[in-house]
Amino acid sequence: xxxxxxxxxxxxxxxxxxxxxxxxxxxxxxxxxxxxxxxxxxxxxxxxxxxxxxxxxxxxxxxxxxxxxxxxxxxxxxxxxxxxxxxxxxxxxxxxxxxxxxxxxxxxxxxxxxxxxxxxxxxxxxxxxxxxxxxxxxxxxxxxxxxxxxxxxxxxxxxxxxxxxxxxxxxxxxxxxxxxxxxxxxxxxxxxxxxxxxxxxxxxxxxxxxxxxxxxxxxxxxxxxxxxxxxxxxxxxxxxxxxxxxxxxxxxxxxxxxxxxxxxxxxxxxxxxxxxxxxxxxxxxxxxxxxxxxxxxxxxxxxxxxxxxxxxxxxxxxxxxxxxxxxxxxxxxxxxxxxxxxxxxxxxxxxxxxxxxxxxxxxxxxxxxxxxxxxxxxxxxxxxxxxxxxxxxxxxxxxxxxxxxxxxxxxxxxxxxxxxxxxxxxxxxxxxxxxxxxxxxxxxxxxxxxxxxxxxxxxxxxxxxxxxxxxxxxxxxxxxxxxxxxxxxxxxxxxxxxxxxxxxxxxxxxxxxxxxxxxxxxxxxxxxxxxxxxxxxxxxxxxxxxxxxxxxxxxxxxxxxxxxxxxxxxxxxxxxxxxxxxxxxxxxxxxxxxxxxxxxxxxxxxxxxxxxxxxxxxxxxxxxxxxxxxxxxxxxxxxx
Numbered sequence: 320x321x322x323x324x325x326x327x328x329x330x331x332x333x334x335x336x337x338x339x340x341x342x343x344x345x346x347x348x349x350x351x352x353x354x355x356x357x358x359x360x361x362x363x364x365x366x367x368x369x370x371x372x373x374x375x376x377x378x379x380x381x382x383x384x385x386x387x388x389x390x391x392x393x394x395x396x397x398x399x400x401x402x403x404x405x406x407x408x409x410x411x412x413x414x415x416x417x418x419x420x421x422x423x424x425x426x427x428x429x430x431x432x433x434x435x436x437x438x439x440x441x442x443x444x445x446x447x448x449x450x451x452x453x454x455x456x457x458x459x460x461x462x463x464x465x466x467x468x469x470x471x472x473x474x475x476x477x478x479x480x481x482x483x484x485x486x487x488x489x490x491x492x493x494x495x496x497x498x499x500x501x502x503x504x505x506x507x508x509x510x511x512x513x514x515x516x517x518x519x520x521x522x523x524x525x526x527x528x529x530x531x532x533x534x535x536x537x538x539x540x541x542x543x544x545x546x547x548x549x550x551x552x553x554x555x556x557x558x559x560x561x562x563x564x565x566x567x568x569x570x571x572x573x574x575x576x577x578x579x580x581x582x583x584x585x586x587x588x589x590x591x592x593x594x595x596x597x598x599x600x601x602x603x604x605x606x607x608x609x610x611x612x613x614x615x616x617x618x619x620x621x622x623x624x625x626x627x628x629x630x631x632x633x634x635x636x637x638x639x640x641x642x643x644x645x646x647x648x649x650x651x652x653x654x655x656x657x658x659x660x661x662x663x664x665x666x667x668x669x670x671x672x673x674x675x676x677x678x679x680x681x682x683x684x685x686x687x688x689x690x691x692x693x694x695x696x697x698x699x700x701x702x703x704x705x706x707x708x709x710x711x712x713x714x715x716x717x718x719x720x721x722x723x724x725x726x727x728x729x730x731x732x733x734x735x736x737x738x739x740x741x742x743x744x745x746x747x748x749x750x751x752x753x754x755x756x757x758x759x760x761x762x763x764x765x766x767x768x769x770x771x772x773x774x775x776x777x778x779x780x781x782x783x784x785x786x787x788x789x790x791x792x793x794x795x796x797x798x799x800x801x802x803x804x805x806x807x808x809x810x811x812x813x814x815x816x817x818x819x820x821x822x823x824x825x826x827x828x829x830x831x832x833x834x835x836x837x838x839x840x841x842x843x844x845x846x847x848x849x850x851x852x853x854x855x856x857x858x859x860x861x862x863x864x865x866x867x868x869x870x871x872x873x874x875x876x877x878x879x880x881x882x883x884x885x886x887x888x889x890x891x892x893x894x895x896x897x898x899x900x901x902x903x904x905x906x907x908x909x910x911x912x913x914x915x916x917x918x919x920x921x922x923x924x925x926x927x928x929x930x931x932x933x934x935x936x937x938x939x940x941x942x943x944x945x946x947x948x949x950x951x952x953x954x955x956x957x958x959x
Contacts, residue, residue: 393434400427405675416497435610468536473529480856484892487531494518502672504683512624531579539576545590553765565801568838584625612658616665721781724788733857735790743840753807863893877917879903
């Protein structure tokens, strides 16, 4: 029966593969039919021989097959399927349907995951499962984290950014029938698989501002949980709680959790990947080989399919493992080698289709990093020539702006632009203490990982890129900062405990009160001070958002003529997504289009001077002004 099940599965896979490649159609059909027959006969034999006992026995035998001597074969099969998907995707026409290939890739990942052993090691600090009160408290924290991320999601931030709109529109188009290629690189060389996730989310929650942002809110909330798991693994339960609360109510993380943009995946990939890696290392120190190795490979591989910052997680993991191998003695390699193979294989199963794409389009691999790097973009040479300063001086300036992002230098981009440091006052103090405490105990694996994570990311994401500290590139730092805050608070508690004996209940109240203060400072800043300023997305996004909202509530009856160039165009992401059903064209400066009624004319403030000429040419229409709260004109709309 087991042979029939496995044989039927591979016959079905062969049939699907041949159909995808449009080759040997009759052979594909024969394989498909034989595979179905094999599965039907197998299930019939199971049902006839014993209603439940035989089915249970089949499951036991299948699990034994997957976890026994054949598990290596299954992992090789998973990698072969992933490679097959990559080559098939590269050969298919862009307009083809990629649904079958996506299904095969998911199957490959599933086969690899099922081949891993089921047992998991305990945490480094020997934590038992959470008790009832702790579980309820954690659930409450996650609910609170979700609430502050989804309340008025369509209106906070009020502006819908151009990049948000572009990503949302591409996500919608990708999930339309036929399904687009999820194993490629698209806009700004971003892998398209992340767009697939956002497109699927909009299928569930609607193609609106809130629907486009919903997945980010969920990912941000899930990151709070994975931060708790990682913090508990590295430093015990209290470190996990402190770090989780710091992420849950961080204004910086909260803001990006409310945007329809895939940077929010960076902290999730990091915390989940490092948690699994630490569990795997813990098991290896006890002489066990944990499935966490393979799962860590899958998660870090997924980082290559989201935003570029998550790719650095792979490098951090490699550096950390290299450090452990160099300092762990001659037996370390023997303890790690099987797990390392699982990690690499899991990483390859996830990333293989993307690497095959890069083999055919090598420029996409480094296109984005080359565009923002101070070396390859020409910024360093250009700045040195303009200012007359040396390379060392400019690098020092870059590092200073990066290292003071949480204390002094505000984010200069319109991705966030809080006009304040990225941390509240209390967290800044705890971060300093925690950094010193972590350096003091660098030999502890958790502290070493946190420091490697923080400093390598700070240099790569900010110091060596243009315009630091650009908030969208530094989001990977958020959990590392939260862990350092936890280390700082732990160090203060140790000093306090060394001076005098303090009751544990008093400690819990003191820690809880301090973290509640941090939460209130961040929530007050974000919702009370930052949100009303409407600085996110720049003034262009503000104008486009108001134009789109007016046009949604007062749809144009005919063609829209947009007087925005060269300041803004009709295909600007905000307009392109929110007004995707409305026809419109750009009108260049100095042009006066020939139109037939009904028509709508929209003027940005920089071209408001052309309104009178259009009104004179097409008299008798209705005009409407869109104004900001301070009565500044955002746009003029004329319906004729």
